[in-house]
Amino acid sequence: MKPALVGRFGVQASTRDIARYSAAFSAGEDDGETLATLPATYPIVWLGRPDIRAALKQALAYHAGMDGAVLIHLSQSIAYAKPLVPDSEYELEVRLSAPDEKGVVVLSADVRRPAGETQATLSGRLALVTGSGPKS
Amino acid sequence: MTVSIDRGTRLPERHFSAIGMEMIEAYLAVSGDDNPIHTDLAAARRAGLPERPVPGLLTMGLFGMLIHTWRPTARVDKLKAEFVAPILVGGDLTLTGRVVARDDQAGSAILRLLASQANKPCAIGEAEIGLGGAPRL
Numbered sequence: 001m002k003p004a005l006v007g008r009f010g011v012q013a014s015t016r017d018i019a020r021y022s023a024a025f026s027a028g029e030d031d032g033e034t035l036a037t038l039p040a041t042y043p044i045v046w047l048g049r050p051d052i053r054a055a056l057k058q059a060l061a062y063h064a065g066m067d068g069a070v071l072i073h074l075s076q077s078i079a080y081a082k083p084l085v086p087d088s089e090y091e092l093e094v095r096l097s098a099p100d101e102k103g104v105v106v107l108s109a110d111v112r113r114p115a116g117e118t119q120a121t122l123s124g125r126l127a128l129v130t131g132s133g134p135k136s
Numbered sequence: 137m138t139v140s141i142d143r144g145t146r147l148p149e150r151h152f153s154a155i156g157m158e159m160i161e162a163y164l165a166v167s168g169d170d171n172p173i174h175t176d177l178a179a180a181r182r183a184g185l186p187e188r189p190v191p192g193l194l195t196m197g198l199f200g201m202l203i204h205t206w207r208p209t210a211r212v213d214k215l216k217a218e219f220v221a222p223i224l225v226g227g228d229l230t231l232t233g234r235v236v237a238r239d240d241q242a243g244s245a246i247l248r249l250l251a252s253q254a255n256k257p258c259a260i261g262e263a264e265i266g267l268g269g270a271p272r273l
Contacts, residue, residue, distance in 0.1 A: 020166050022201075024162040024163045024166050024167075025200075025201045040215050040263075041196050041197045041200045041215065044167075045167050047168075048170075049168055050168065053170070070172070070173055070183055071171065072189075073191075073192035073193065074219055075216065076193060077214070078214070078216070079214045080214070129173075129183045129184075
């Protein structure tokens with residue numbers, strides 16, 4: 001079944017956002033380095049933005065019947081056609097698959113220029129976990 | 137300093153003797169991840185885990201940093217990670233990587249990455265990096 005469209009969101013990352021993100025991996029130290037491109041895994045952070053997260057939770061409840069469930073990441077990938085750069089505006093198109101028989105959903109997203117050119121593609125497999133452990 | 141990217145080259149290992157909540161909370165603060173299993177021991181136990189797990193995407197981010205530390209100008213074209221076992225708070229964490237293929241014609245190399253706790257594989261990653269250095273802007 002074709003994944004459902006969760007939504008399209010305007011996203012960007014400032015140099016300050018990137019510095020905070022990088023510092024989280026170095027025990028809070030900011031090495032003062034200015035990157036010309038976003039760290040490879042940075043776009044995944046956009047999926048945690050409150051408005052995108054709210055849309056995702058709504059989609060999980062509506063399309064997957066997962067209201068209130070805990071999701072656990074099984075795998076994640078990101079592939080770049082071109083690097084993303086700080087302070088540039090992008091569109092993030094987020095899609096969600098229906099759960100398979102084991103309660104695993106695929107959350108995917110394309111990062112595009114406003115003109116429509118895809119710059120990067122994200123895909124993650126997440127398992128539904130209820131109070132009694134992973135769905136089986 | 138020239139960094140070898142020949143097949144078999146090992147990336148400098150990174151080892152944490154104990155993963156503390158400080159790193160997790162710093163990551164959660166920037167990522168927006170509000171999954172309670174990472175901060176609430178009771179929620180982790182309800183999910184069948186003995187301790188709070190490190191967010192998988194934090195581990196993936198550490199893979200990215202492992203590559204960046206080894207080769208700061210590397211252009212990561214692809215990065216993927218499979219989270220095969222939870223990495224638990226309080227335990228150790230070792231990150232390793234090696235070059236498994238190099239394609240001079242395509243100008244790329246493939247890295248195999250591993251995150252392990254107590255010598256047990258927890259996340260297996262693979263990255264494709266550009267050898268040119270300059271980003272394809």
